[in-house]
Amino acid sequence: MKFVIKHEIKGRLRIHAVQGRMTYEQADTLCWFLEKQDIVTDAKVYERTADAVICYTGDREEVLRILRGFSYEKADVPDNVLASSGRELNSGFREQLITKMILHYGSRMIVPMPVRKVWLTFKALKYIWKGIRCLAKRKIEVPVLDATAIGVSVIRGDFNTAGSVMFLLGIGELLEEWTHKKSVGDLARSMSLNVKKVWLKREDQEVLVRSSSVQPGDVIVVHMGNVIPFDGVVCGGEGMVNQASLTGESLPVRRTEGKSVYAGTVLEEGELEIEVRAVTGSTRFEKIVTMIEDSEKLKSALESRAEHLADRLVPYTLLGTGIVGLVTRNAAKALSVLMVDFSCALKLAMPIAVLSAIREAGQHGITVKGGKYLEAVAEADTIVFDKTGTLTKARPTVKEVVSFGEYPEEELLRIAACLEEHFPHSMAKAVVDAAKKRKLYHEEMHSKVEYVVAHGISSYIDGRKVIIGSSHFVFEDEGCTVRETFREKFDALPGEYSHLYLAVENSLEAVICIEDPLREEARGMVQSLKAEGIRKVVMMTGDSERTAASIAERVGVDEYYSEVLPEDKARFVEAEKAAGHKVIMIGDGINDSPALSAADAGVAVSDGAEIAREIADITIASDDLMAVVTMKRLADAMMRRIQRNYRGIVGINSSLIALGVAGVIQPTTSALMHNTSTLAISLRSMKNLLPEEGRNLSLAQGSPSCR
Incomplete structure (x- = not known):
């Protein structure tokens, strides 16, 4: 395939693909191909211009040689990479956002006012109907407030205010949906399976083969502690399968001959022979997306409190509107209170802050399965490490x-x-x-x-x-x-x-x-964690007292325990929690699974056993333990942002209500400033939490960034 170099500096190339319009699939294919090259540290592909930016280390000629050998047909892209790409989603939302802005401001300049009045009245009916349905359920929540504000504006003939409120509400809903879907998609992709080899049964032999060579109808053998790589039916053996990654159920279920099993679940006990029914990864991706979107348990406590507080504030806003109207006998002042409420900002900015933090964690190679786990990391004062494969290198x-x-x-x-x-x-x-x-x-x-x-x-x-x-x-x-x-x-x-x-x-x-050499960064990581507010660092290992004491002294932990069993680790975590501590558990093996489940936040390193990664609440892909410090800093920064958002929302909206009641600003101005401030806080919440150097480090470690 032919490319043209548009710009270059040392270690960075911007190229243009000589072709017609680049499709989303082609852009994903090229991006996936570039990221798989050892020499490439980062790659971004822009389908609109058919350009790609490549950051690399080493020889420039090697990059050019790789590009000359590329073709869309030869690139063997896994099905789930294309099926779960967020590129088309992002492009679609960008177009919707631009279209809304053009229609809103363009109609003000072009469409005659009588026609606009009819159109805005028709649009207002949608919000008024939502408010009526909410009242029919005997609830006074945010839709009632929106319907009242828009309805009163239309009745008073203030169509500019009604139009501005509906426009900003629409923009807010679009941004929330966009951020939510992108964050959920990124999370689901990071949770998607990456099983490279499986045991295939041929006659009486078990043969280790590449998972890509398995076809429907083949029989694979899954041993205890391994992830089930494909949807299928048990045709031999029996076992206990942990399905928490798909259903959220914590207790494993028994699977015997004739029972169905699903990709991504983990065999905790026993051994299964499975007849493969489906080999694509798209079904697994869809199941994860559904689980994340439906699971209330993944929300942080602050996020849930913000939603409940938003709905509880609605009656008080309506009451305040009525009181101001009765006292001042001024409809404009009463409407100023109605146009400014706390609930809209709370419901929009808080979830965006949490989802954006999860997205940013993904940029650092940290997969977080829900906001509640980042919140737990921020509040944690005790951290427990397994030794083998965690504090020591994963390649003994x-x-x-x-x-x-x-x-x-x-x-x-x-x-x-x-x-x-x-x-x-x-x-x-x-x-x-x-x-x-x-x-x-x-x-x-x-x-x-x-x-x-x-x-x-x-x-x-x-x-x-x-x-x-x-x-x-x-x-x-x-x-x-x-x-x-x-x-x-x-x-x-x-x-x-x-x-x-x-x-x-x-x-x-x-x-x-x-x-089993100690990781060079282990001692520095422990010192950094203490600087970030962790009061107690504990090491637990099944190794002998002599080995454990040596490692503990070199790492600088506060306590260590040797010759422990899996149940000992879990009991220690439960005891710490009972004493009022928030506990993070970090491990990599089957024997760490009970403790990972028991902790407030269970963290697995990616090179460990599949069951540890599936059960854990957070997975770290980086081979550098400093990613644990990054995780802690990110969680702390998320909590600071949420608290700052609370203060900003209360301060700005209280000021606007006071100015409206005093008659300093009109309802139209109140509505505009309220919605603008809400959008500004929401957009600020979408920004990265950590400084630029942290993001550059994560790119150097190879985290994906092409979408």
Whole structure:
């Protein structure tokens, strides 16, 4: 495909696609293609002008080579990227906004006043009907106030005021709908599935294949702790499925043969064989959008209070109008009170502030499932970290395999990888990756694998029982022993590594030493959190006391707990909440799920287990723990903005009412200034909360920004 360079500086290109009109789909395709390139740090595509802006690192010629090889036909864009794009939505709302403004101001200059009166009276009927319906339900809410203000203006013959009120109300409704749909769409896209590989059943074998190669009718196997990647029907096995990501239900449901399961839900217990019915991601996206839009629980407490307060203020506004009219005997002064109310601004500005904060979080690679969770982060004073994969790097590596028997080292690693590859955990991934690097490939040589959360794995190979897991699981739960001839070797195991113990027939055969280095930014992140108002930082881990103490000292946490089980983490969180603290829990594994659910705000890192990401209220995509600090700062800034909005709404509208009652300004001016101030506060609420350097950092980390 042919492109023309329109402008360039070092690290940035503006190009023009030589073609006819660029469609929304083509723009999304080009944007997706550019963002997938390692050399590209940011890309924006403008369909109106067929231009694209590309920010890149490295060689300019490499960017040009990539562009020369691009074509819409060859770009293998996932279905859900195009199906859930917000580009067409944004363009449609922009056109509606421009059209409304042209019609309103153009009609004032062109359309004769008698014709405008008829047209405005007809438009007023829509608002008056809404008010009547509200009264019919025995409610005195915002529609009643709008209907009264517009109706009284029409009756008095003040059509300019009626027209201005209806225009500004229409603009406000359009902006609210636009911001809401865009924020919900961005959130739903970030929650959409990104499962790259699945276990496909072929005859009696389980084969790991790319999810894009799966077709309807294929049978896939989903193991405990994994996300179900496609809609389908259970054709074998049984399990407990967590459907909170789609239905909001916290309790898992039992699924047996013949029952339907849905993409995006998580298998908490058991194992399922599923016949795939649908492989596209669009149905999953639509379900998430519906869940977000329908779920009242996702609203922040302040947002809900603003809505309720807005409706409760309506009767007082009407009462105030009546009192001013009776006392002053001046219809204009009474109408000035009616034209200025607090409810409109409260109902519009508060939700926009919350949704905009969620949208901005997405720019930083932080997915927030609802305003209430950002509010919880802002109010939190205690934060609990899992160690492995959270404070330590999510990519642990095998440093040594120590043999304690007749098996050669490579055979021990092959057995360990054969068992570990079925289950999602950073330690398991380290073992599997080590086997791949040594080209230790294998057939499925074991029987059914049993996974004990936070403990280990048990199975049989050639009729011999094989277990792999923690020291507690292998030696205490399973009663395995170390042969006396290897006792000295066992006592000399290097203490700087985490250990996985492999036993055959209750006898230790190997210890796999895994290096799990601390994240460089961990200590700075803890110090920054304390500066942001977090009073207590806690670390919890299943590792030994020696390892936990070493990490805790280096990170600078206030408390640490070692050798804890999943239920211990959840109990600690519940105890902190019972003591009056607001708690954030940050983890990445299956064993963190109970604590993530129990916390006021559960935060999962994106490289962790699917069940952690699905259950968590917030997911962080960045590989930098400073994103936790960004999340806290963003939440605090959102709360400050909401409080500032409250003060601004009360101050401005109180002043306008006072000026109207004093006769300083006319009802038309009151209405104009009230609605203009409401729109100004709403538009200000749509701006980013964090400074420019924060946004630049998030772009450098690769967050999407093409829509």
